Amino acid sequence: METCQKLMIRSFTFRMYPTSKQESLLRAMLADHRDLYNAALQERREACKRGKRVWFKDQDAQLTAIRENDPDQARWSYSAQEQTLRRLDKAFKAFFRRLRSGEKKVGYPRFKGPRQFTSVEHRNGDGAKWDSVPHPTQTRAKFQGVGHIKVKQHRPVTGRVKRMSARLEGRKWYVHLVVEQEQPTPLPKTGAxxxxxxxxxxxxxxxxxxxxxxxxxxxxxVAAAKIARAQQQVFRCRRGSRRRFKAWDKVxxxxxxxxxxxxxxxxxxxxxxxxxxxxxxxxxxxxxxxxxxxxxRPDGNGGYLPNGGxxxxxxxxxxxxxxxxxxxxxxxxxxxxxxxxxxxxxxxxxxxxxxxxxxxxxxxxxxxxxxxxxxxxxxxxxxxxxxxxxxxxxxxxxxxxxxx
Ligand SMILES: [Zn+2]
Known part of the structure; x- marks a missing residue:
């Protein structure tokens, strides 16, 4: 039978516990990405007034220059900034699609205030890293310009982490993961x-x-007999001796x-x-x-007979x-x-x-x-x-x- 491995996209969200320094950096990251988003929107609006259109690739091409002139913007991941530009691009595409389909109330993409801009998406391995400092009990998520943030990982993440977003909800921080998993391959039915x-x-x-x-x-x-023999060997060796340690190893x-x-x-x-x-x-x-x-099982005298329990x-x-x-x-x-x-x-x-x-x-x-x-x-x-x-x-x- 031919097997075709399809990919399944799943997502996971975990609470992050930034230090106070990391938290102020996360807030700065959100603010700078929001500035970038709003500036890119401004450019598109003005072009629109002159009857022109600005595309994602035009704005993407300016990113290097923006980073060279603005040390604040240069702190953050380049590819995450591209993601933010893409997000605006998606908003525009949806706007034009609704316009074409003749919907009545079509809202032009709007500037975002701090409450409407609460997350920044990164590609894992590019300016961000999931499980950045592998440790048996403490997971950390790394974001460029912020550092390795503690994560409370309450369930295992299976599959390949492709994208990770830092997100602020109220006063709590979360990391949202988008994971690719191999789709289960159904076996042919047996009828049994x-x-x-x-x-x-x-x-x-x-x-x-x-x-x-x-x-x-x-x-x-045979294995049981071997274990019994190895255990006897332990007690034949002097306490604390090297031989006794070795005997324990064998058991x-x-x-x-x-x-x-x-x-x-x-x-x-x-x-x-x-x-x-x-x-x-x-x-x-x-x-x-x-x-x-x-x-x-009552025994008839107020007591109970053995019942195998x-x-x-x-x-x-x-x-x-x-x-x-x-x-x-x-x-x-x-x-x-x-x-x-x-x-x-x-x-x-x-x-x-x-x-x-x-x-x-x-x-x-x-x-x-x-x-x-x-x-x-x-x-x-x-x-x-x-x-x-x-x-x-x-x-x-x-x-x-x-x-x-
Ligand atoms: Zn019967």
Whole structure:
């Protein structure tokens, strides 16, 4: 299949926190760009009165001379000043277009006061730089003539930053980014869909509605033995010795390797599912947590019998849930970029409901086996649940399509 990578334009806005010196420079930048805009507008107006037209390229050609004669203007980015001239050009083009189309009230482009001129656009890498001083926790945006300004980056920026604007809203400063991203390439439809029932412990990671068992990646027996040996080695070495440090290194390297292998496995499994199915429906882990909790079993003397609930709580459960959510997030991301549908549903009663006749009763399920007390349908309990999850997803998909 031919793949054509189209570009998708997205934008991001983040708050900037300039120092007081940077803030006065930002205000000066806005003021000088506004002067340039208004001067260029003045020139066009006067030409208009004489029945002539001034074009962008005429004004652009004067920019070098303006910068040579005016040290204030020379402080700022040349290409940002071109952008400001282009902005005026756009206003004129829109004006003439409306005039030609015979609109009644067509306003001639106007001079801008400080309140109407609140942003200056730069090209990233040309008089401005996004993430100008790479640092793990503090992002900075650099504008020529102003410096590296602190940015509160509350979400990751994905793609290539093409343009960035400094903008004043009220008394707050923002940086607005225009980003190009590769458009997701939809995979060809397969006509197949699947539901996933998440499994626990030795049952693997999940079961599909088609009866496939997806294994849970665990440390292999060999890797586990290696880690145990490396850990023993640590305690054989004297505290604070070089050998002990080296032994610790070996342990953490082995753990890292196991973690990478697990991650790799989850990636490949998610890839395989997204390639194979147009629609993937899974349990919503947030609601699943509420429904999965074991029901209390009264013992008849005012107390409670063990209900297996304790095994589902604590660290063990959070580790298992972390593995699931990592897996589901991977499927979600891959489905999105492949144009596949991915739906999370509330899994309430999916394990007690008959996937054949819809009868819901707790007695339907007995451990690994499912036997419907109403219609006699027999199935693997996990596959039955996965089918119900798929069905719930189809209902949601229909509702979403009807609404759109
Ligand atoms: Zn049934």
């Amino acid at each position: 869909m699947v539901g996933l029932d998440l499994a626990t412990g030795p049952n693997g990671l999940a079961y599909t509605s088609l009866g496939e068992r997806i294994d849970n990646p665990t440390f292999g027996a 953490s390297n082995l753990y890292r390797k196991a973690r990478n292998q697990r991650h790799d496995y989850l990636h490949k499994t998610a890839r395989r599912l997204v390639d194979a199915y147009d629609l993937i429906v899974v349990e919503d882990l947030r609601t699943a947590d509420m429904t999965r909790r074991a029901a209390p 304790s095994a589902k709580t604590g660290l063990n459960r959070s580790i298992r849930d972390a593995g699931w959510s990592q897996f589901l997030d991977l499927i979600c991301a891959k489905a999105e970029s492949a144009g596949r549908d991915f739906i999370r549903v509330n899994p309430a009663y999916t394990s007690q409901t008959c996937s054949s006749c819809g009868h819901r009763e707790r007695a339907n399920r007995n451990g690994k086996a499912f036997l419907c007390v109403s219609c006699g349908h027999r199935d693997d309990a996990d596959i039955n649940a996965a089918l119900n999850i798929l069905r719930a997803g189809l209902v949601l998909q229909d509702a979403a399509q009807a609404a759109s």
